[in-house]
Amino acid sequence: MINALLWAPLAFGLVGLFLPKRAVGWWATLGAVVTLTIAVVMVFDFDSGSSGLQHSVDTPWISGLGVDYSLGIDGLNLFLVVLTALLWVGGTAFAAFREWERPQLFYLLMLLAETATLGSFLAQDLLLFVLFFDFMLVPFYFLFGAWGSDREGGPSASAATLKMMIYTLIGSLLMLVGAIAAAIISADGGHLTFSIAAIQQQGLDVDSQRWIFWFFAAAFLVKMPAFLLHGWMPDAYRAAPLPVLVVFSGVLAKVGAYGFLRVVLPIFPDATVEFQEVILVIALASILYGSVMAFTQTNVRLIAGYSSVAQLGFITAGIFALRADGADGAILQMVNHGLVVAPIFIIVAILVERTGTEDIREMGGMALRAPVLAALFLIVALATLAMPGSANFIGEFYILNGLFQEKVVFACIAITGVAMSAYYALRLYQHAMHNRLPDGIASREIGLRDAVVLAPLVLCILGLALYPQLILHRTAPTVQQTVANVTGGDAPEAELAKR
Amino acid sequence: MNFNEPTIDYAGISPIIALTVGLCVVLLSAVFKPVKRWAPALTLLTLAAAAGLLIWQWGESKELVAGALRIDDLAITISLIAILTAAFCVVLSTREPAAEETGSGEYHALLLGSVLGMVLLAEAQNLVSFFVAIETLSIPLYVLCAANLRREGSLESGLKYLIVGSLGSATLLYGMAFLYGGSGSTDFLGIAAGTAHGGLIDDPLILVGIGMCAVGLAFKTSIAPFHQWTPDVYEGAPTPITSFMAVATKAAAFAVFLRFFDVALGPQVDQWQPALAVLAAVSIVVGNVGALGQDSLKRMLGYSGVAQAGYMLGGIVVASESGVNALVFYLAAYAFMNLAAFAVIIARERETPFGDDIRGVRGLGAERPLLAWPLTIAMLALAGLPATAGFIGKLYLIEALVEADYTWLAVFIAVGTMISLAYYLRVVAAMWMRPEGEPAATPVIAGASPEADPIDPEAGRRIYLVGPALVAAAATIFFGVIPQPLVEFAERAGASLF
Numbered sequence: 001m002i003n004a005l006l007w008a009p010l011a012f013g014l015v016g017l018f019l020p021k022r023a024v025g026w027w028a029t030l031g032a033v034v035t036l037t038i039a040v041v042m043v044f045d046f047d048s049g050s051s052g053l054q055h056s057v058d059t060p061w062i063s064g065l066g067v068d069y070s071l072g073i074d075g076l077n078l079f080l081v082v083l084t085a086l087l088w089v090g091g092t093a094f095a096a097f098r099e100w101e102r103p104q105l106f107y108l109l110m111l112l113a114e115t116a117t118l119g120s121f122l123a124q125d126l127l128l129f130v131l132f133f134d135f136m137l138v139p140f141y142f143l144f145g146a147w148g149s150d151r152e153g154g155p156s157a158s159a160a161t162l163k164m165m166i167y168t169l170i171g172s173l174l175m176l177v178g179a180i181a182a183a184i185i186s187a188d189g190g191h192l193t194f195s196i197a198a199i200q201q202q203g204l205d206v207d208s209q210r211w212i213f214w215f216f217a218a219a220f221l222v223k224m225p226a227f228l229l230h231g232w233m234p235d236a237y238r239a240a241p242l243p244v245l246v247v248f249s250g251v252l253a254k255v256g257a258y259g260f261l262r263v264v265l266p267i268f269p270d271a272t273v274e275f276q277e278v279i280l281v282i283a284l285a286s287i288l289y290g291s292v293m294a295f296t297q298t299n300v301r302l303i304a305g306y307s308s309v310a311q312l313g314f315i316t317a318g319i320f321a322l323r324a325d326g327a328d329g330a331i332l333q334m335v336n337h338g339l340v341v342a343p344i345f346i347i348v349a350i351l352v353e354r355t356g357t358e359d360i361r362e363m364g365g366m367a368l369r370a371p372v373l374a375a376l377f378l379i380v381a382l383a384t385l386a387m388p389g390s391a392n393f394i395g396e397f398y399i400l401n402g403l404f405q406e407k408v409v410f411a412c413i414a415i416t417g418v419a420m421s422a423y424y425a426l427r428l429y430q431h432a433m434h435n436r437l438p439d440g441i442a443s444r445e446i447g448l449r450d451a452v453v454l455a456p457l458v459l460c461i462l463g464l465a466l467y468p469q470l471i472l473h474r475t476a477p478t479v480q481q482t483v484a485n486v487t488g489g490d491a492p493e494a495e496l497a498k499r
Numbered sequence: 500m501n502f503n504e505p506t507i508d509y510a511g512i513s514p515i516i517a518l519t520v521g522l523c524v525v526l527l528s529a530v531f532k533p534v535k536r537w538a539p540a541l542t543l544l545t546l547a548a549a550a551g552l553l554i555w556q557w558g559e560s561k562e563l564v565a566g567a568l569r570i571d572d573l574a575i576t577i578s579l580i581a582i583l584t585a586a587f588c589v590v591l592s593t594r595e596p597a598a599e600e601t602g603s604g605e606y607h608a609l610l611l612g613s614v615l616g617m618v619l620l621a622e623a624q625n626l627v628s629f630f631v632a633i634e635t636l637s638i639p640l641y642v643l644c645a646a647n648l649r650r651e652g653s654l655e656s657g658l659k660y661l662i663v664g665s666l667g668s669a670t671l672l673y674g675m676a677f678l679y680g681g682s683g684s685t686d687f688l689g690i691a692a693g694t695a696h697g698g699l700i701d702d703p704l705i706l707v708g709i710g711m712c713a714v715g716l717a718f719k720t721s722i723a724p725f726h727q728w729t730p731d732v733y734e735g736a737p738t739p740i741t742s743f744m745a746v747a748t749k750a751a752a753f754a755v756f757l758r759f760f761d762v763a764l765g766p767q768v769d770q771w772q773p774a775l776a777v778l779a780a781v782s783i784v785v786g787n788v789g790a791l792g793q794d795s796l797k798r799m800l801g802y803s804g805v806a807q808a809g810y811m812l813g814g815i816v817v818a819s820e821s822g823v824n825a826l827v828f829y830l831a832a833y834a835f836m837n838l839a840a841f842a843v844i845i846a847r848e849r850e851t852p853f854g855d856d857i858r859g860v861r862g863l864g865a866e867r868p869l870l871a872w873p874l875t876i877a878m879l880a881l882a883g884l885p886a887t888a889g890f891i892g893k894l895y896l897i898e899a900l901v902e903a904d905y906t907w908l909a910v911f912i913a914v915g916t917m918i919s920l921a922y923y924l925r926v927v928a929a930m931w932m933r934p935e936g937e938p939a940a941t942p943v944i945a946g947a948s949p950e951a952d953p954i955d956p957e958a959g960r961r962i963y964l965v966g967p968a969l970v971a972a973a974a975t976i977f978f979g980v981i982p983q984p985l986v987e988f989a990e991r992a993g994a995s996l997f
Contacts, residue, residue, distance in 0.1 A: 062891070064824070064986040065898060102865070127894070135885040141924070145932040146864070158928035166920050173883075173913035176894065180909070181901045 002055045002071050005038045005081070006118050009088070013111030017104045025096030028107035032092045035114065036085040043474075046078055051477035053124065058195075061128070066183065066192035070125040075478030076261050077121045079331065079471050080254055083338045084121065086460065087250040088114045094346055094453045095243035106147060110244070113139035117247075120255050126179045127194040129263065133219070133255065134172045140248060141165050148239040160235035167232035171219030178215030181208070182267060200266040200485070213271035216264050217279065223256035224312040227285040237305040238358075242349035245301070249308055250342040254334045257315045261327065261482060265319070269486040272322070279320045280410050286313030288413070291420035295427055298359050300348045303428050304341060307384065310417055311337045317414055318399035322486055326402020327479045332471050333395030336383070336464065340392065343380045343457045344428075347373070350450055351432055354443070360428065365437025373446040374433045376458050383461050385425040386418060391464040511563040511570045514552040514578065514618060521545025522611040529604020542589050542607040546614070550582045553618075560995055562624070566686055569624040571995035576827050576988060577621040577754040580834050581747040585614045587838045587971070588743040591845055593963040594955075597646040597653065597737035606646060609639040610743070617751035624762075626675045626685040629755055633671070633719065636751060637664050640744060644736040656735025663718065663728040671715025677708030687763035695766040709764060709771060713778075716759070719752040722778055722812060723785035726805040730789070733801035738848055738855065741797055742841035745804050746834045753811060753826060761818055761996055768818045776816045776908050782809030783915035790922045796844050797855045799922055800837065803881060806919060807833060810912050813896050817903035823993035824986075825895035831985055832880070832888035835974040840877035842968035843870045849958035857929050864931040867959045871930045873972035880975045882923040883916045887979035895986075 012031025016024045047054060053072030061069040073081065092110060100106045116139065119132035141161050148157035155163070183194045186202040193199070204212070222229045240248060265272055290310030297303050311333070318330030348358075350373065355363050367374035386392040396418060404411035437443055446454070464470065509516075525541050528534045553575050560571040588610065592598045598606040616636025623629040641664060645657025679685055681704035682693030694705055714725060721729040733741045764771060786806025793799040811833075814826030844855050847870070853859035863871040880889035893912065900909040958964060978985045 062982050062986055064983070064990055065891075065895060067894075131885040131890070134890075138879065138884055138886075142931060145928055156932075158932035161932075162921065162924055162928065165924060166917060169920060170917050173916050174910070177897055177901070177906065177909045177913050180894070180898050181906055184898070184901050 001038060001042065002057055002073065002122060005035060005042070005085075006071065006115060006122060008035045008038065009111035009114040009118070013108040013115075016107050016111070019104065021103050024103050024107050025092075025100075028111055029089065029093045029096050031111055032085070032089040032114065035118075036082075036089050039082045039085040042073060043078065043082060046073070046474055048075075048474040049477065051075065051481045056124065058124075061125075065127075066187075067127045067194055068125045070128060070195060071119075071122040072124045073122065075475035076331065076482065077258065078474055079335050080121050080251075080258055081118060083254070083335050084114065084117050084247075084251045086457075087247050087338055087342045090342055090346065090453055090457055091243045091246040091250075094246065094349070094450065095241075097449045097453075098243070100147065106143070109139040109143050110247075113143070113247070117251055117255065121258065124196055125194045126183060126196050126199060126263065126267075129196070129259075130172070130176050130179050133175070133223075133259070134169065136252065136255070137165060137168055137172075140244070140252070143244045144236060144240045147241045147244070149241070151235075151238055154238065155235055157239040160239040164232040164236040167229070168219075168222050171222040171229075174215040175219035178212040181215075182212050196263065196266060204267065206270045209268040209271035210274070213264065213268040213275060216259065216268070217275075220256035220259040220264070221282065223259075224253050224286075224316070225256075225309060226282050226312065226316065227289045227309070228282075230286075230309055233305055233309070234302055237301045238299065240301075242345055242352070246342045246345045246349075249304065249345060250338040253308055253312050254315075254338060257312060257319065257330065257334055260316070260319050261331070261479075265482050265486050272320075272486050276320050276322060277407070280317055280407060283313045283316035283320065284410060284413050284417075286310060286316070287417035288420075291417050291424060294424040295420065298361050300351065300358050300360055300363075300428065300432070301345075303360070303424060304344050304348065307421065307424055308337070308341055310421065311341075314396060314399055314414065314417065317403055317410065321399070321402035321406045322483060323402040323406055324476070324480045324483045325398050326406070327483050328472055328475060329395050329398025329400075329402060331475045331479065332391065332468060333399060335471060336390075336392045336395050336461075339457060339461050339464065340380050340383045343376070343454055343461075344384070346450070346454050346457070347377050347380065350446060355438075360431035362438055363432045364435035365433075366443050367433040368437065369443035370445045372451065376446070376451075376454055377429060377433060379458050379461060381425045381429040383465070385422040389465055391461070391468045394468045508561060508563050511556065511559065511561055512568070514549045514556070515615065517548045517552055518545060518611060518615040518618060521548065522608055522615060525604055525611060526608035527604075529602055529608070535604060538603040538607045539589050539593065542611060543586060545611060546582050546586050546589070549614075549618070550579060553578050553582070558991075563622070564628075566688075567625045567628040568619070568622040570622055572991035573754060573757065573823065573827070573993075573995045574618075574621040576992040577750050577830070578618045580750045580831055581614055581617040581621070584743055584747040584750070584834055584838065585610060587842075587967050588739045588747075590963050590967050591739040591742065591842055592737075593961075594849075595737060595739055595845075596649075597643075597740070600648045601646045606643070609643050609646075612639040613637075613643070613743075614747070617747055620751045621754040623755055624687050624758065626679060626687075626690075629759070630668075630672055630675060633752075633755070634668060636748065637668065637719075640664075640740070640748070643740045644732060644744075646740065647737045650735075652735035653737060654735075656732045659728055659735075660732045663732075667715050667718030667725070670711050670718070674708045674711025674713075674715060677704050678712065679708075681705035681708055687758065690763040691765055694764070709767075712759065713771070713775070716752060716756050717778065720749055720756060720808050720812075721801075721805050722808050723782040723805055726782070726785065726808075729805055730793075730798040730801035733804070734795050734797045734855070738797065738841060738845045741800075742838055742845075745800065745841070746837050749804070749808065749811075750830045750834070753815070753830060757815055757823060757826065757996065760815055761823070765818070772816055772818065775812060776905060779809045779812035779816055779908060780911045782806065782812065783911050784809075787915045787918040787922075790919065793922065794857050795855050796840075796857060796860070796926065799857075799926075800840060800844075803919065803922070804837075806915055807881070809915070810893070810896055813900050813905070813908055813912065816908065817899045817905060819899060819903055820993040820997040821895075821899040821902060823996050824989045825892070825899040827992040828895050828982075828985055828989035829892040831988065832892040832975070832978060835971045835978070836877045836880040836887075836889055839873040839968050839971035839975060840881070842964055842971065843874040843877075846870055846959050846961070846964040846968070849955045849964075852954060857926060860926060861929050863929075869965050870959050870968060873968035875927050875930060876972040876975050878923040878926050880979070882920050885979070886976065888975045888977075888982065888985070889979070891979055891982040891986075895989075
């Protein structure tokens with residue numbers, strides 16, 4: 001079943017190449033829906049008591065090099081897989097309502113990107129993980145470059161994506177070297193294997209951990225992106241076609257954060273403890289910088305983009321609190337953030353279609369004639385600023401709780417980020433929806449077709465707000481074990497998770 | 500006086516015999532009008548026969564001709580790569596102006612002569628046969644580079660290659676003389692025995708000899724700083740010949756590089772290892788930086804070849820079985836990636852007035868998807884992105900390097916790859932992302948005058964150009980997803996040397 005989950009999108013995409021132009025968008029959406037269905041079935045099939053891998057597949061792939069085709073699901077990736085499948089349904093369906101040049105190719109790349117992303121979440125072999133992690137970029141490179149928009153006075157779409165590729169591959173290629181080094185050093189002349197579990201078991205000496213840790217951290221921090229490594233983000237976000245940005249922003253950043261949980265914590269426990277504070281500083285810097293940028297930018301895409309930088313800072317801080325509740329909160333927050341940022345980009349796309357501008361200073365007054373759109377937007381905006389009652393609130397609370405018990409000072413600074421998120425989320429909402437309607441812009445209600453895409457995502461936000469235990473309950477055992485591995489077995493239990 | 504006639508293993512040298520006979524037949528066919536146009540077919544037949552005989556010898560490991568040559572799996576794998584490339588080159592040369600101007604028979608006979616040199620080189624086990632083979636390989640190539648008689652660039656390329664190549668050969672020969680003087684033997688195993696007693700530093704004669712041999716080989720494999728001829732010669736030579744040179748010459752030269760350093764100088768490994776590692780690092784940097792901003796695709800691939808040679812040299816630096824495996828795997832992958840790229844360049848060269856300029860591929864994605872895909876795959880594979888053979892090749896090399904404690908060189912490969920994205924993806928972007936450029940006004944490449952190379956507007960649909968491009972691109976993807984067969988192929992080579 002896990003194979004079907006991974007390869008279904010690609011299979012649909014390939015078949016789509018031979019379909020007529022008008023049908024291919026719906027065919028692609030069907031592919032995404034099928035994938036989502038499989039993912040949801042897996043949630044019901046999931047044994048929430050176990051911390052080990054489920055549905056795992058493990059066969060040798062390149063036996064000469066010790067690389068296995070090894071996939072599995074556990075508490076760390078279960079809901080990220082579901083999130084991926086869900087957002088791809090949203091992004092693909094939203095795209096299907098619109099016209100694209102060379103649609104067969106567009107949807108093939110879109111679904112190829114889904115397979116690659118799912119692959120990096122599911123991979124249990126270090127090299128397979130690196131492979132999918134790098135490969136994710138290829139379809140997005142084409143999607144951004146060929147279907148993106150050139151900016152007046154700025155870099156062209158292809159230049160912006162080239163920058164993105166070079167930035168992100170800097171980290172990824174070093175990660176490839178690091179992965180190979182980790183496997184060889186841990187094998188110590190014995191049987192070479194890239195299985196994450198095996199490398200974890202064999203262990204690495206502290207000196208090797210130190211430098212390999214940074215090779216991996218570089219890859220993940222660029223992908224998120226974290227402060228100082230985010231240089232590719234503004235140009236790429238402005239160039240990207242919006243339906244693609246929905247999935248890109250919603251899921252790809254999470255792969256970086258997930259990488260810390262899946263690879264870094266298990267394989268480099270000593271280095272993780274040693275560099276905990278360095279990463280926390282980077283995370284805090286991301287929170288502050290992202291927030292400040294988000295409330296000074298006027299381009300709607302960049303507001304959402306920089307808010308992601310801040311949110312990913314929170315998630316990183318949660319992971320590097322090195323406590324079970326912090327990490328639990330981080331996973332919950334990854335899903336939450338994906339669920340809010342995707343609707344924001346869909347709403348942004350709708351707004352841009354109506355106003356013809358991406359500048360919030362030229363928007364406004366939408367709410368008057370479009371109450372439904374405004375209501376949906378309001379829910380999303382409130383979730384973004386982690387209003388009590390939303391799942392984001394619970395996620396941030398867990399993260400801060402974990403951080404507070406471990407590093408008080410860091411927690412205090414991080415809390416300012418929560419306050420700032422209220423400002424930028426409400427600013428975005430107000431400028432777009434309230435105020436006076438500028439001349440020459442027609443306010444129209446959201447169309448039924450876009451509502452069909454948007455409403456389910458908003459329903460998921462609401463659903464999760466009511467029942468976050470859906471996620472927490474299933475992730476807790478694995479997270480507990482992952483964190484315990486770093487801190488040496490006496491990980492403080494997540495009191496909240498038991499509540 | 501006793502004269503011991505060497506016993507000759509005819510089965511072992513049968514591929515060489517086949518190539519020699521084929522060469523003569525193809526050359527003679529040029530004289531007889533009725534069979535003249537069969538030269539390409541005869542060449543392909545010869546190559547097929549040689550390949551068949553090589554596969555028949557698969558798994559053998561024996562000395563031939565009194566130890567001057569040695570047939571083993573390393574020689575066979577490398578020879579097969581060279582023969583495969585030559586076969587592609589023959590197909591891609593269909594209606595090539597260069598082949599028609601030189602005369603089809605002569606052109607193909609020269610090509611076979613060069614292949615013969617490569618097979619000999621891959622089997623060379625003795626300084627004398629080594630040198631004879633490298634000249635057999637090179638001299639036909641000097642002529643072939645200048646085969647496009649009416650194009651100034653081609654003649655210039657031939658002359659330049661002749662001069663620089665001769666310099667390389669002379670250096671090599673001089674180095675061999677020193678080596679013979681120092682070790683008392685021309686045989687690789689004899690050299691190993693003769694130098695085993697002391698370090699290189701103790702014997703300046705041998706040290707100089709090895710240095711000069713390394714320089715000579717670096718010329719042939721276009722490793723920086725001995726690469727200056729590469730971009731110019733690549734650009735000027737007829738493109739099918741460029742593709743042949745880029746892949747097959749490199750493969751054969753690396754084979755002898757391996758044998759020379761791992762067998763003859765095996766005992767001295769600690770002494771030459773750091774020097775070669777530095778050479779590899781320099782080559783990676785120089786090649787990748789040089790390729791940035793090149794508008795001519797052939798020049799760009801020339802510089803990229805310098806960088807790739809640097810990666811591959813890593814396989815020799817480590818002096819281990821996995822290093823040989825990695826190198827042979829990379830060479831095979833490199834063959835497919837480059838052939839796909841060159842096939843598309845040839846098609847565009849004949850189809851547009853831009854020659855091999857990057858403007859020739861603008862908007863290719865919309866105009867000729869069947870050409871755009873192979874070139875895209877080739878570029879992504881050369882850049883080492885996953886799901887292509889190029890990624891597995893890099894993975895293999897890095898694994899070998901890390902195993903041998905040369906992690907810093909692996910980091911160089913990673914950094915070099917990063918730089919390389921800028922120029923490989925520029926080609927991809929030109930194909931898929933930029934709108935069609937201004938209509939072609941004048942041809943831009945010097946020497947590509949329309950009289951010399953008539954434009955064939957249908958070249959992008961010719962099966963003899965599109966077919967090889969698709970086959971090579973498909974192989975690149977196939978071995979990126981299912982690398983096991985190629986890994987096993989490469990492992991045979993490594994096992995035969997260690």
